[in-house]
Amino acid sequence: MPKTGRTPEEVRRNTILQAGVQVFLEYGYVNASVDEIVRRAGGSKRTVYKYFGNKEELFAAIIESLAAQMLSPLGAAIDDNSSLQTTLEKLGKAYLDVLLREDSLAIFRTVVSEGQCFPELAKTFFRNGPNAAVVRLSNYLDQQVDNGSLQLSDTHAAARQYFGMIRSDLHMRAALGLEPPTDDEINREVDTAVAMFVREYSV
Amino acid sequence: MPKTGRTPEEVRRNTILQAGVQVFLEYGYVNASVDEIVRRAGGSKRTVYKYFGNKEELFAAIIESLAAQMLSPLGAAIDDNSSLQTTLEKLGKAYLDVLLREDSLAIFRTVVSEGQCFPELAKTFFRNGPNAAVVRLSNYLDQQVDNGSLQLSDTHAAARQYFGMIRSDLHMRAALGLEPPTDDEINREVDTAVAMFVREYSV
DNA sequence: GTCTATATTGCGATAGAC
DNA sequence: GTCTATCGCAATATAGAC
Secondary structure (H helix, E strand, C coil), X not given: CCCCCXXXXXXXXXXXXXHHHHHHHHHCCCCCCHHHHHHHHCCCHHHHHHHHCCHHHHHHHHHHHHHHHHXXXXXXXXXXXXXXXXXXXXXXXXXXXXXXXXXXXXXXXXXXXXXXXXXXXXXXXXXXXXXXXXXXXXXXXXXXXXXXXXXXXXXXXXXXXXXXXXXXCHHHHHXXXXXXXXXXXXXXXXXXXXXXXXXXXXX | CCCCCCCHHHHHHHHHHHHHHXXXXXXXXXXXXXHHHHHHHCCCHHHHHHHHCCHHHHHHHHHHHHHHHHHHHXXXXXXXXXXXXHHHHHHHHHHHHHHHCHHHHHHHHHHHHHCCCCHHHHHHHHHHCHHHHHHXXXXXHHHHHXXXXXXXXXXXXXXXXXXXXXXXXXXXXXXXXXXXXXXXXHHHHHHHHHHHHHHHHEC
């Protein structure tokens, strides 16, 4: 059930993106074939190149689109009137949820393996994925500093540090395909990190 | 200049390991060929199989050997009579040094890309690399708890959390081949993490 | 489907230790 | 001379490329 944009062009574009997601995540970047994407999306190769320019830009567009979808729960965790502590907990769990999903791991593995040869892809991934999450949190922290709820000079660094704490080695373990952590483990991870963060920085 | 073990067998074994390091890091696991390793090491293929059994075990042995070498600075950071704070700082910087080295990143990329098909390799990497570092730190933290310098129930979790804080997103950025962090950035990262950790857990 | 590349094994030859 | 480790090469098997 493809999400339909409004105009026919948007529909077309979305269909191609969704076919691309399947193919790139299944084959990796170099082994994915544009022909295969066209086969699944229907339509002509010409249209793909008209919309996206080339294979690399197509993959970049897919990364952006997937990242935006996957990170949207983070917005939901922030956009409400909960306490700092509750917000950080919800945000942390939402972040780990995203990070440990199989499709997010598949992109990560692809970009790690092939990012050396295609630095623009690596940049696009980092900017729209992990770094976008950091930016959202640091914006929220900025608000809290303005509020007077937090005392903190470098909110961007603090956001990176917070995500680092809750990630601990969970992401690496997942990326390597090792045993996934239990929900309990995740909850403990987030709870101790939040407690530490709040004690350290709240006024 | 190969490091020579004492017995001829050890020399042989080391020579093969070192040739293997080159080849596996250059080509990745699947694309590395045993023939190429034999060519560089000299000697016969039969000997390689006699010592290591098969290609996968050879790579596992290489991972173990490299990890042991690369993690040895962590031992040096711990084995002295510095204060908790100083030890954590030295340990953190040594850890980041190892993690961000090009050869360590190359292994990581290889294991991430191919670990899905070879789960034993992924386990070996994790156990001897990142997890071995955690174990060293948690042993040190255990001592400090026994000392009465720290109050802390789960030292293993705390060690993972500490490394997570100082890693923040530096390792991911490096693995993706993005701009490396400056020494200043690393120092600030470690310093704020140590301060936070010590404030949180020291008695 | 063919064909190449390459992991893995088998075996007689050789070289050095004792 | 014997013994053992290793060598060199040849053979098998199989997976992936084309």
